[in-house]
Amino acid sequence: MSRTRHKLSASKAKNAEVGTLYDGGGLQLEKTSRSSGKWIYRYSRLSRRRDMGLGPYPSISLADARVARDHWESVKNNGCDPIDVREEELAQQKIEQNAYDPIFEDAVLSCLKHNAAKLKKGGVAGKWRSPLDTHVIPKLGKRRVSSLKTHDIKRVLEPIWKNHKPTADKVVQRTKMVLNYCLDQDAKVDPLIVNKAVGRLPIVNHKTENIESTPWQDVPALYRRLNKFTSSNLALRLVILTVQRADSVCGARFDEIEGDVWTVPAERMKSNESQAEDFRVPLSAEAMLVVEECRKRRKNGFLFPGHRSKPIHGNSLLKALNELEEPGRPHGFRSSFKDWQRETHPGLESISETCLAHKVGNKTERSYQRSDLLEPRRSLKAKWAEFILGS
Structure with a gap:
């Protein structure tokens, strides 16, 4: 015969004095004062009495206490100890509460630090964070990553999806990178929400626009127009002659030049930190004249000094070209050189690619290629300088 249940009423529980009241089925109320107390579920497990x-x-x-008693009684009837089960549940809850679940803004910083070795100059020079800082963090930066849903990502992408597709693609790539990093840290995130958000946006046929370059036939005339020996004009001349990237040239130092070889340090080369290497650049006779002109104007260790003991910025080169109403961009001179080589010196693809500091061949082929082709590059660069000077 089952024990009588529901002996108590709400009014009886409220009006009772200090003591223990029994509702039946193991549920009891221990009143510590007329207005307060605590509920206890008393049961036996393996011949041992336990109070929960x-x-x-x-x-x-009273109603809620009965529901709780019924739940834990069911657990006991299924062969488990209610107290042990609850302790396990509380421990799991504590683990979940302490689980990695940063706000998105903090996750971006942690992801950047974790992947710095794979990114150009640790992700700083390439402004890896810029698309996230501009488009994602203002809207989602304070949200816990576990709370992010597909519609959140879609809301970020919609304003830039059609008219700023390259930027949107960067937002997609970097957001997935951040969420995948969080997933690796056992955060409760789903990186696939980014793909789902993209799938809910219209297909955009975006045509990639290349950086505008000066036609190689027009480079000599432009070179002659750079006749004001300012830092910007001299830097542009060296960019044209060496076909190195603007960042590498703008930061050039006198102590990087030995004889007619300029060694660009790894930190100014376009590569991630773990793969970047110093790069030797042969200087033609005309390039050496540019260096000597810089020596005459020397203010500090930089060939092209700017403000506050720092080198000039790449924007200075853009400004100089704009003043000459030249549509070509500094980076475009690399394309000019490449077109010149193809049309006037065919068959020197590997040499011209190495001049541009591009990797040639697959990984296996490069493992057997130990020479940086300095002398062949010197010869090709000399011919390029002769063409520019009209010799």
């Missing part, structure tokens, strides 16, 4: 707290009275009502 169900919460304070009156915060937990």
